[in-house]
Amino acid sequence: MIGIKKDRKMGRESILKSVKQNKPELLQLPDINEATFEEDINLLETFKNNLKAVGGFVKEIDEKSIDTEIKVLHSNKTNIVSTTKKSALGTITIDKNTEPHTLENIDLAILEAELGVSENGAVWVTASNSIVRVLPFITNDLVIILKKENICLHMLKAYDQIAERYRDFGVFISGPSKTADIEQCLVVGAHGAMSLAVLLI
Amino acid sequence: MSHATKAAEFNKNEAKVNWHDKALWYVREKRDKSAHNVQGWEYLRQLGSKIKANVLSNLDEYLIQFEANAKKNGIHVHWASDAEEHNNIVNDILSKHNAKKVVKSKSMLTEECHLNPFLESRGIEVVDTDLGERIVQLAQEPPSHIVLPAIHKTKEDVDELFQEHLGTTPSQGNPEYLVGEARKHLRDKFLNADVAITGVNFAVADTGGVVVCTNEGNADMGVHLAKAHIACMGIEKIIPKEKHLGVFLRLLARSATGQPITTYSSHFNKPEDGKEMHIVIVDNGRTEQLSREDFRASLHCIRCGACMNTCPIYRRSGGHSYDYTIPGPIGSILSPGKDLKKHSSLPFASTLCGSCSNVCPVKINIHEQLYKWRQVIVKEQKQPMVKKSILKTAGVVLSKPGLYRIAGKTARFMLKNAPKFMIYNKLNAWGKARDLPEVKGQNFDDWYKKRQKNG
Ligand code: SF4
Numbered sequence: 075m076i077g078i079k080k081d082r083k084m085g086r087e088s089i090l091k092s093v094k095q096n097k098p099e100l101l102q103l104p105d106i107n108e109a110t111f112e113e114d115i116n117l118l119e120t121f122k123n124n125l126k127a128v129g130g131f132v133k134e135i136d137e138k139s140i141d142t143e144i145k146v147l148h149s150n151k152t153n154i155v156s157t158t159k160k161s162a163l164g165t166i167t168i169d170k171n172t173e174p175h176t177l178e179n180i181d182l183a184i185l186e187a188e189l190g191v192s193e194n195g196a197v198w199v200t201a202s203n204s205i206v207r208v209l210p211f212i213t214n215d216l217v218i219i220l221k222k223e224n225i226c227l228h229m230l231k232a233y234d235q236i237a238e239r240y241r242d243f244g245v246f247i248s249g250p251s252k253t254a255d256i257e258q259c260l261v262v263g264a265h266g267a268m269s270l271a272v273l274l275i
Numbered sequence: 276m277s278h279a280t281k282a283a284e285f286n287k288n289e290a291k292v293n294w295h296d297k298a299l300w301y302v303r304e305k306r307d308k309s310a311h312n313v314q315g316w317e318y319l320r321q322l323g324s325k326i327k328a329n330v331l332s333n334l335d336e337y338l339i340q341f342e343a344n345a346k347k348n349g350i351h352v353h354w355a356s357d358a359e360e361h362n363n364i365v366n367d368i369l370s371k372h373n374a375k376k377v378v379k380s381k382s383m384l385t386e387e388c389h390l391n392p393f394l395e396s397r398g399i400e401v402v403d404t405d406l407g408e409r410i411v412q413l414a415q416e417p418p419s420h421i422v423l424p425a426i427h428k429t430k431e432d433v434d435e436l437f438q439e440h441l442g443t444t445p446s447q448g449n450p451e452y453l454v455g456e457a458r459k460h461l462r463d464k465f466l467n468a469d470v471a472i473t474g475v476n477f478a479v480a481d482t483g484g485v486v487v488c489t490n491e492g493n494a495d496m497g498v499h500l501a502k503a504h505i506a507c508m509g510i511e512k513i514i515p516k517e518k519h520l521g522v523f524l525r526l527l528a529r530s531a532t533g534q535p536i537t538t539y540s541s542h543f544n545k546p547e548d549g550k551e552m553h554i555v556i557v558d559n560g561r562t563e564q565l566s567r568e569d570f571r572a573s574l575h576c577i578r579c580g581a582c583m584n585t586c587p588i589y590r591r592s593g594g595h596s597y598d599y600t601i602p603g604p605i606g607s608i609l610s611p612g613k614d615l616k617k618h619s620s621l622p623f624a625s626t627l628c629g630s631c632s633n634v635c636p637v638k639i640n641i642h643e644q645l646y647k648w649r650q651v652i653v654k655e656q657k658q659p660m661v662k663k664s665i666l667k668t669a670g671v672v673l674s675k676p677g678l679y680r681i682a683g684k685t686a687r688f689m690l691k692n693a694p695k696f697m698i699y700n701k702l703n704a705w706g707k708a709r710d711l712p713e714v715k716g717q718n719f720d721d722w723y724k725k726r727q728k729n730g
Contacts, residue, residue: 085354089558093335096566101332104325110315174500194535207547208499211492230521241544248536251492255407257430258298259450266492
């Protein structure tokens with residue numbers, strides 16, 4: 075009746091052949107009418123509200139006061155990595171060749187993000203923002219600096235913005251890491267950063 | 276064992292069943308709120324459905340394109356016709372790296388292929404790193420839900436498991452404490468792992484990259500620390516263009532938990548310098564399902580779990596009663612395609628109320644497919660057996676007055692919108708026999724708060 079034919083060592087050819095035989099007639103890819111998603115909203119305020127709703131901290135500040143703000147937020151951190159020229163608080167320097175495991179005791183990482191998304195409070199962080207990919211995940215706390223004018227309405231617009239990038243690794247981060255796996259109780263701080271603050275300049 | 280028999284077991288603990296029911300309905304309500312916040316939500320679902328339909332109709336071409344682009348970026352691509360081939364490929368990669376310790380982030384595919392026991396029997400330690408998955412792994416159970424793997428466990432259950440396996444002190448199930456301990460325990464596993472295995476949420480044909488979504492950050496902690504990353508995907512995970520992620524990422528988390536997006540949506544296009552990345556593309560019965568015109572659309576599924584959260588039968592029978600990797604309404608239309616005989620009771624584990632199809636972000640006609648599987652099963656199997664199994668499902672899960680409280684909205688929706696033949700057809704003993712019970716009492720929020728207070 076129903077059984078899966080085995081065709082060992084022929085994985086690729088047999089799968090493609092089987093798909094070809096079994097697929098339906100070509101159905102067109104739909105055009106995306108983005109006008110349907112247009113909204114006359116305040117991008118900045120919506121971004122801030124959504125980021126707060128997912129457990130993030132957000133504040134509009136003056137570029138000159140970045141370090142002062144971070145010191146208020148995180149007063150007693152010792153192992154700090156800053157990968158942006160906008161903050162001089164780094165106590166540990168890293169480069170492309172830094173062994174990721176050595177970042178295990180980083181208290182605070184300060185990064186710049188290229189893009190924010192209003193509809194979900196997410197920021198786009200690339201491998202070059204992080205220098206070492208594990209940094210924004212392994213650090214205990216995370217501060218991200220984002221230019222206000224780089225906030226877009228929704229994810230479709232976000233993908234337009236990053237379409238021309240060099241593709242190695244990139245991540246949308248929305249709030250601190252979290253889990254609700256124990257009886258649906260939301261607990262912030264699972265495996266990734268325990269807190270996320272986005273400073274808008 | 277039929278779904279009904281297993282559901283009866285789950286129903287022995289009434290308090291737990293009530294909690295399970297309400298907790299999942301609460302998630303469903305969060306989904307509704309979140310969806311209503313999106314301008315053009317219904318259009319977004321339509322797009323999701325149409326893109327997936329296009330994918331299936333051109334899947335071979337997209338797979339070839341995906342492979343070529345991934346290879347250009349230095350990713351190794353492997354193909355596996357079935358679970359055995361998949362497991363062997365993964366094992367070969369691990370052997371090459373002399374890997375003894377593996378961390379894995381959530382992947383229903385590797386569950387489906389029973390990868391863990393396969394690797395463990397070869398002396399490899401495999402640690403599931405999603406907290407819910409780790410909980411069920413320690414309990415030696417399969418996940419009972421595709422997004423909330425340990426939803427059937429109470430916090431006291433977790434407390435005991437952690438005392439036994441992680442040496443924690445009794446905390447009466449304090450979630451903060453338990454998560455903190457799990458963080459320490461798993462951090463050690465991440466730091467010592469040789470290779471990281473992840474699932475794939477979306478594989479983009481025009482870039483050759485894959486996207487993995489988590490809330491905990493476990494996929495990234497694993498991948499960025501290990502020397503090699505193996506991403507395992509079913510052939511149906513393909514989407515044509517990167518821009519389509521804009522459609523699917525808007526749909527996925529809102530449908531799953533009501534979040535506007537998962538905490539991390541990670542785009543892997545190239546391995547980090549000095550590291551390796553592998554992608555294993557798996558069929559394991561999917562091309563067979565593709566051949567079945569009536570059931571093909573089940574391959575649209577993006578594994579959000581919304582159909583489970585909304586299903587009155589799932590909520591009151593628990594994921595394990597389905598005895599299949601993917602439980603709930605979607606599992607009930609996928610599993611008969613894998614083994615019609617073994618899973619013949621699943622298409623009957625439904626009231627055909629249509630709530631699943633109504634919430635599905637990619638508009639799979641789940642309840643219609645359930646009905647169609649029933650027809651196939653009635654044709655292929657002896658009648659008395661079928662009748663018995665229908666009556667049993669109805670009997671156990673639905674006809675216990677006071678035990679079964681269907682959520683009001685679903686019920687009203689069903690009576691308003693489901694075609695009469697679906698509610699009152701012969702196969703649906705429930706439609707014939709019962710009126711819908713009234714929904715009374717506190718909502719999940721209140722109930723939950725009260726429960727917290729009482730200890
Ligand atoms: S069938 Fe639809 S609702 Fe159910 S898990 Fe799949 S995508 Fe989600």
